[in-house]
Amino acid sequence: MAKPLIVGNWKLYINSLVEAKKLLSALDKKLPKKSSALIVVCPQVPLAIALKVGYRGRRIAFGAQDAFFESEGAHTGEASPHAFAEGGIEYVILGHSEQRALGETNEIVAKKAATALREKLKPIICVGERERDTNGLYLNEFRKDIFESLSRLEATDASKIVVAYEPVWAIGGEETPEARTILETSVFIRKTLAEMWGRDAAFKVRIIYGGSVNAANAPLLVKEAKVSGVLVGHHSTDADSFATIVRAFS
Numbered sequence: 683m684a685k686p687l688i689v690g691n692w693k694l695y696i697n698s699l700v701e702a703k704k705l706l707s708a709l710d711k712k713l714p715k716k717s718s719a720l721i722v723v724c725p726q727v728p729l730a731i732a733l734k735v736g737y738r739g740r741r742i743a744f745g746a747q748d749a750f751f752e753s754e755g756a757h758t759g760e761a762s763p764h765a766f767a768e769g770g771i772e773y774v775i776l777g778h779s780e781q782r783a784l785g786e787t788n789e790i791v792a793k794k795a796a797t798a799l800r801e802k803l804k805p806i807i808c809v810g811e812r813e814r815d816t817n818g819l820y821l822n823e824f825r826k827d828i829f830e831s832l833s834r835l836e837a838t839d840a841s842k843i844v845v846a847y848e849p850v851w852a853i854g855g856e857e858t859p860e861a862r863t864i865l866e867t868s869v870f871i872r873k874t875l876a877e878m879w880g881r882d883a884a885f886k887v888r889i890i891y892g893g894s895v896n897a898a899n900a901p902l903l904v905k906e907a908k909v910s911g912v913l914v915g916h917h918s919t920d921a922d923s924f925a926t927i928v929r930a931f932s
């Protein structure tokens with residue numbers, strides 16, 4: 683069984699290096715010493731490498747919240763996956779709904795994922811329905827998003843890829859979908875991956891859940907939704923809450 687993966691997406695909630703260092707050192711103190719979970723925090727671009735370089739601990743790995751699909755060249759304002767990797771960043775969130783809402787397409791996500799892997803970053807590719815209809819029609823769109831967002835990756839990449847199921851309507855609140863729904867959707871994602879790459883490769887992809895994860899609902903997500911990790915937004919910026927979530931997976 684792969685180790686559970688707990689990712690903190692700090693978004694722009696943490697806005698200064700001082701604040702970020704404080705949170706990191708609180709996390710280092712509060713995270714369980716013997717956790718079997720992989721723990722990743724994703725600060726915003728101007729803070730990510732500075733934090734990683736100054737971090738003396740071992741328990742926390744670092745991720746970026748996005749990275750461009752080219753590593754170099756005339757691309758004003760973008761962040762190069764090569765620079766992230768060189769700075770010790772190991773993961774990158776791609777296709778987050780907050781990026782998709784600004785116009786990011788599946789094609790862009792697919793290109794970013796391929797470049798990230800080439801630069802040895804592990805992509806955490808977010809997919810999730812905007813809303814649910816009672817006939818299950820949203821599943822067609824959902825399936826298309828998975829196919830297209832992963833279209834430039836290969837079955838041989840499977841063990842380096844994370845797919846985060848993030849229902850857009852569940853992000854930023856306190857309520858997750860029912861555990862059964864999350865479980866069924868994870869199975870649907872796995873089946874879609876098997877259609878693309880075959881069963882063996884599909885089982886190598888880590889599937890995690892994100893959207894309103896908190897200290898109170900984390901145990902249920904482990905026990906009933908059987909998720910093997912979570913992507914946590916606002917509750918990842920509170921050291922006590924994040925440590926409690928990690929403990930639920932340890």
Ligand code: PGA
Pocket residue numbers: 691848852853854855892893894895913914915916917
């Ligand atoms: P949330 O965000 O935990 O604040 O809902 C999750 C995410 O956007 O990844």
